[in-house]
Amino acid sequence: xxPPRAKRGRPPRTVVSARVPTVTPSAAHLASVRTPLLxxxxxxxxxxxxxxTKDPYAIWLSEVMLQQTQVATVIPYWERFLARFPTxxxxxxxxLDDVLSGWKGLGYYSRARNLHRAAxxxxxxxxxxxxxxxxxxxSLPGFGRYTSGAVxxxxxxxxxxxxxxxxARVLSRLFEVEGxxxxxxxxxxxxxxxxxxxxxxxxxxxxxALMEHGATTCRPENPLCLLCPVRTGCVxxxxxxxxxxxPAKVRAAPKKLTLALAVWAHADTLLFARRADSGLFGGxxxxxxxxxxxxxxxxxxxxxxxxxxGAGVKLxxxxxxxKRQLTHRxxxxxxxxxxxxxxxxxxxxxxxLRWCTPSEAATxxxxxxxxxxxxxxxxxxx
DNA sequence: TACTCGTGGGC
DNA sequence: TGCCCAAGAGT
Numbered sequence: 001x002x003p004p005r006a007k008r009g010r011p012p013r014t015v016v017s018a019r020v021p022t023v024t025p026s027a028a029h030l031a032s033v034r035t036p037l038l039x040x041x042x043x044x045x046x047x048x049x050x051x052x053t054k055d056p057y058a059i060w061l062s063e064v065m066l067q068q069t070q071v072a073t074v075i076p077y078w079e080r081f082l083a084r085f086p087t088x089x090x091x092x093x094x095x096l097d098d099v100l101s102g103w104k105g106l107g108y109y110s111r112a113r114n115l116h117r118a119a120x121x122x123x124x125x126x127x128x129x130x131x132x133x134x135x136x137x138x139s140l141p142g143f144g145r146y147t148s149g150a151v152x153x154x155x156x157x158x159x160x161x162x163x164x165x166x167x168a169r170v171l172s173r174l175f176e177v178e179g180x181x182x183x184x185x186x187x188x189x190x191x192x193x194x195x196x197x198x199x200x201x202x203x204x205x206x207x208x209a210l211m212e213h214g215a216t217t218c219r220p221e222n223p224l225c226l227l228c229p230v231r232t233g234c235v236x237x238x239x240x241x242x243x244x245x246x247p248a249k250v251r252a253a254p255k256k257l258t259l260a261l262a263v264w265a266h267a268d269t270l271l272f273a274r275r276a277d278s279g280l281f282g283g284x285x286x287x288x289x290x291x292x293x294x295x296x297x298x299x300x301x302x303x304x305x306x307x308x309x310g311a312g313v314k315l316x317x318x319x320x321x322x323k324r325q326l327t328h329r330x331x332x333x334x335x336x337x338x339x340x341x342x343x344x345x346x347x348x349x350x351x352x353l354r355w356c357t358p359s360e361a362a363t364x365x366x367x368x369x370x371x372x373x374x375x376x377x378x379x380x381x382x
Numbered sequence: 383t384a385c386t387c388g389t390g391g392g393c
Numbered sequence: 394t395g396c397c398c399a400a401g402a403g404t
Contacts, residue, residue, distance in 0.1 A: 066400035073390060074400090107388030110403075144402045164400045182384085211400055220398080221393090251397090252385080280387070326388055327398085368389065 041209030056155035100365030114142030154204035161194035166214025
């Protein structure tokens with residue numbers, strides 16, 4: 001079809017749609033990247049446990065765990081989790097509490113809640129078998145564009161693109177893609193490039209090659225350009241712009257969050273509470289916590305804890321403070337030994353209350369922050 | 383759109 | 394040490 005021609009006497013329309021890529025690579029440029037990168041991957045890929053399996057469930061699990069989490073951290077979690085929940089059916093049938101326990105310490109706990117929900121949907125909607133296309137996967141909880149493309153290409157061989165932090169950096173440099181992380185036009189360009197590149201043989205390996213290259217060679221700082229298999233096709237390398245692309249993302253300063261924790265001992269047990277499913281540490285167990293002002297008085301703290309537990313509380317002693325740095329939270333946990341006339345067994349502020357011995361508590365799903373607080377409390381109580 | 387949601391490694 | 398950030402998704 002002939003392209004529309006600008007009418008005489010009228011300036012041609014300038015296309016500024018955000019969906020039009022600003023980079024239009026030639027077929028030769030694409031080929032100069034695809035083949036060497038795939039060859040490089042075959043020779044240099046790391047021996048990672050999820051690269052030894054073809055089980056889509058196991059691959060899916062690895063992709064979820066790897067979201068915003070480093071490979072070395074994930075490996076032992078992946079192996080333990082798979083041993084505990086070896087199939088989609090086993091995961092779907094397990095109580096959420098057990099799933100969160102298996103995720104304990106890995107962070108971003110909504111991943112575990114969504115994984116569990118998705119497993120149940122795979123059973124109810126797809127007969128227990130993970131669907132094989134990115135479009136279908138996208139409809140499941142916890143499957144965004146990245147994870148859908150990753151599972152579809154790696155586990156099922158679909159020519160589905162993916163863009164993660166590594167791929168964004170690699171493609172930004174190779175094709176000189178401008179713009180800040182989060183910029184719509186930039187994202188559209190990166191996905192368009194990934195879509196063009198993944199077409200061909202072994203799409204799953206090619207996607208992993210892009211990520212592996214970013215993780216090991218085309219690193220954020222001190223990239224190893226002299227060892228790069230595609231540097232001759234890299235626009236940023238040719239122009240000396242490797243250090244400028246991509247620009248660093250601007251991160252908001254962490255906000256302060258202060259929690260008062262009730263350390264309520266009875267016999268050989270402590271009182272524990274399970275948080276609401278949404279929000280920070282959703283669904284996890286904790287020493288019952290209430291948010292307080294940074295400069296809260298003891299009276300205010302008493303009021304907050306009483307309100308949270310729905311039972312009168314007396315502050316007996318300040319046992320210590322645990323500080324914890326999250327990505328966007330500056331967390332302060334204040335430990336108070338408390339007592340009260342009536343020992344609560346349920347409360348409106350929590351999903352569940354439970355009196356547990358330390359060994360029972362060890363099996364509960366609990367954040368690392370709370371784990372540290374619990375250790376501090378046990379030490380102080382001795 | 384911009385914010386929320388954890389953790390440990392590396393420098 | 395303090396600060397950077399890593400195989401993103403949900404709202």
